[in-house]
Amino acid sequence: MKKIIGIFFLFTMLTACEEELDINTNPNTPSEVDKSLVLTAAQGSLVTVMGGELTNLGGFLAQYHTQAPSASQYLNMDTYNMNTNFFGGSWNELYAGCLNDLKYVMDKATDDGDTGTYLIATLLRVYTFQVLTDLFGDIPYSEALLGEENITPNVDSGSDIYTSLLAEVDAALSQYNNNPVTSTVGSQDAIYNANMSDWLKFANTLKLKLYLRMAYTSKANPTAVMSLINDNNFITSDAKFSNYENAPNKANPFYDVQIDRIGDVNNVASSSLLSFYSENGDPRIAAVYRRDNQNAFSSLDQGNRDNFPNLLASNFSRPNVTGVTPVYLMTVSESNFLQAEALIRYASGAGAEDKYNQGVINSFMTYGLDTSEAMNLISSGGNYEYIANANDESSLRQVMVQKWASLAYINNIEAFFEVNRTKYPETLTLGNEDYTVGNLIVSVSSVLTANQTPNSLFYPATETDKNPNITQKTSLTEKIWWDQK
Template sequence: MKIFRIIAVASVFVWSTSSCEKYLDVNDDPNKTEFASLDVVLPAAQASTCIHVGGELFNLGGFWAQYHTQSPDAGQYQDIDAYNVSVDFFDRTWQELYAGALNDYKYIRENADGTNNAYYLVATLMEAYTYQVLVDLYGQVPYSEALQGTANLTPAYDEGQAIYKDLLSRIDEAMARYSADPANGEAPSGNDIIFGGNMSRWIQFGNTLKLKMLLRVYRVGDIFDQAEVIALANGGNLLSVNAQMTLFEEAANKSNPFYDVNYDRLGGVNHAASQTIVSFYQANNDPRLDTLYEPGSGGAYTTKPQGDFANRDISFDALAEPIVFELKPIVLFSAAEADFLRAEALERFGGGGQTAYEEGITASFAMYGIADTVADDYYGAGGPYEWIAGGTTEDHIKQIATQKWAAMANSQNLEAFFEINRLGYPEYKTLANAQPGDLVYSLASVLPPGQTPQRLLFADVSKSRNPNVPAQSSGDVAVPIWWAQ
């Protein structure tokens, strides 16, 4: 399949430590053509974003959102589980998202400007999504001076607030341009690996992305637009399906990247189910447990808390583990997430989020083949997820945040980590005081008591070469991102 060959090329760059150098070589190679077809560049760019969000960053988010923990039979990810973050964490992700995805989106935007509004829109939205991920991981990243090749090898780091503000403006401009003249240029088709060229879905993606970003900055007055949030939540044409990459095969180097690295290459010995999420599902008799986690050899969902490296009394075989498979989709947005975003917006600013909250639970259950009538029982009268009648706004925000966390398990791990830090739910407790639905401080934490990871440290690949990287200490991993301060 032609499309998969393109993605396979992108995947090679993803796992290569020299992708940045390869990119510079391409820029300087006189034998390379000066123009690459947009229908070839787009899927490679999309694959770059998806493979990182669904690969290394999926792994990181799974530990820090407490969906999985380091198993006792291996130690590959003990540093992540212990919050022992160093500057060389995710150098490859940093390199490839800039040299690959973002560089390609810039190329598409520049070459589609005025000639193809559909490609311009898709590239703008995917660029904004990718930058949003980077800003939410690091706080500040190169933006206004980025992607200039040899013209500027030491770009300044822009403040996250300024980046968000400009991204929201870019999204509005691209969506308005497409809406004004959708026939300008041929739209993507099968080479669009997210929606197959369905531009109506891309409009919904743009609206959903705007709502997510606006809610993420609702404490930041010069960016937040309450009127737009209310408009988007009240019939703003949001996603009702998952935005996801599904083009994987049951073959080495062609499968889901998290599976490929951790199961095909490393033997599947690193990840055990986290006690945190499993205890929540068990306490509520939640049917999603059976679709997301596999019981241990004894048939029970035996688990360990985060960072419990010293306790080796339980064998890995006896532990429950996440269900991961070659064809597992990489989800950028889920329909449930869109519903929970609406629920939060309406609860905070629009007169009540109950209906959207219940629709989010239904969408999450449906994602795993669980009938709507079953979901009804869970949020209906007397159900474990029943809306708190007469509850405060904060009571309801906690419910929404908790259900979003439960819905994102083993599918949107990184976004779950961001939302935990933004919303403050689920809350952290010591292991002795934790109840089902509470996060726990890692037993192996290297941070001071009461502190948890909020960000990554600036990438060493940039820090070692760029004097404009902001000063930072190892303890800054616990400093909240600007939108959570």
């Protein structure tokens, strides 16, 4: 499996750079490498992890898919039994690949006075560190990426990292605004084609996400959030990587590994999401899942494989991911739901309904569906009608359930982060759930006690074995610092 993923990393990077850059070569070693090619490699590295292993992991933890009864490759995720051998390859890809490449791009951009490219690389760096710290908590940050100068970096607290990440964004924005040099990377930016207006909107949306992640902590900052809301300069087009082909080693990373190479035998629809769609007459069901071998939509309660020991994956619906499905970093729908949450928390809900409605509509657009059906669902009397409530948490629940429903195979790991942060949809035990309103269940095959579910990952043993400054966790239930609800 590791060999398959490693081969996929290699070919994805080569494709992203049009076979002009060997990503196994440290970009700090050559005397001169075009920073635009290294930026593409960094983006390819990031989306390979986001669209590959984190789509798979997030799909289990956010309950978009569960393990097929007749296979067992991902029982560790479905049973909450991920150990210290998990995620080592992706950890290395993000640090030694993506982040190291972005450091090179930022250094070259500084030398060239290219404030636009510096801003793009900074935003991708902040996004990557945010994903890492939200998965693991305390991680190497301030002492990371120093190469031989420090091969055993200390970890920084997740709280301190968030403060620094926001400062990084602000510093790069200030530098660009004071000297607005349009990025020179052009089409080598596979996300926004070096359109600086789009990247400025991405910066504001990313900041809003970081601030709201801290909403239940003492670091919540309503003033900063409302300043962003009032400026109203958020993404208007999805931030996505689409450089995929229907060919081996060039396809969407989840498709390339799970469907094409392994044979589509593991991931089957979880009842948590499929039943939510089905019972609400939501046409997104056909965008997110394929029909089973009886031409129907069918699913399995999370982890409930032992009761159906002889059923193949084909007996259930499976993820509708193709070779050319983009990998998304952020979507307009996600931005709308972030804004709706901000307005509920810090503006007494004024304007939240419109942002909620736009979130649902834009989710349909991202999935390529007719938005008139979204309009029916959010209209008066519709199953997704927004009901204003004096209780902020009741209003917020509506937003978060729809956000969860909008992130399936768009950004699975982000859905897991948001479930951990807000506790919506709620996680109940099998038999107490109501899939119609949006509920998760404790995996029926969980190895954890007391109906607990994972909150973070163990550090990879490949890191703790060589770095004495990383102290291994005692449990997957250890919470991320912002998880304080």
